[in-house]
Amino acid sequence: MKKNQFSIFESELRVRPDDIDMFNHVHNSKYLDYVLAARYEQMEKFYGMPWEHFTKQGLGWVVSHVDINFKRPLLMNDLMLIRTGILTMNDKGCSVQFEIINKKTNKVASDGIFDYVLIDLNTSRGTKVTEEMIKAYSI
Secondary structure, three states: OOOOOOOEEEEEEEOOHHHEOOOOOEOHHHHHHHHHHHHHHHHHHOOOOOHHHHHOOOEEEEEEEEEEEEOOOOOOOOEEEEEEEEEEEEOOEEEEEEEEEEOOOOEEEEEEEEEEEEEEOOOOEEOOOOHHHHHHHOO
8 A cells, every 4th residue: 555644544354155256255346345344434433533424414425436456365254454545635535545455364355446525415416525524534
């Protein structure tokens, strides 16, 4: 992961039976779920500004683009470490880098970047990220 002025946080998850596909490894769509679950946890735990803080204001973060690399498969019951950190943040949204590491092998299973935009939940249109939000997430 690229080092910059933003912090990198970690969450742990374990592969569950419903994550496995017909090839006996984690289905590619589940990697997206893993990153989203980690970010949800990290928003509250590390930034002190959880998802609900935004929804109470009628706002929400939506994914506008994902760039993901699948490097090694994850298997049933593997324990993984999901590292995420903001790459860039501005008044339109943010880019979040991630990597998913298999704790047994200590190798990267997947990495990439999520681009998020902040939307008004009533109109489903993009809205400005406030200075308060940028400050809270700039740790």
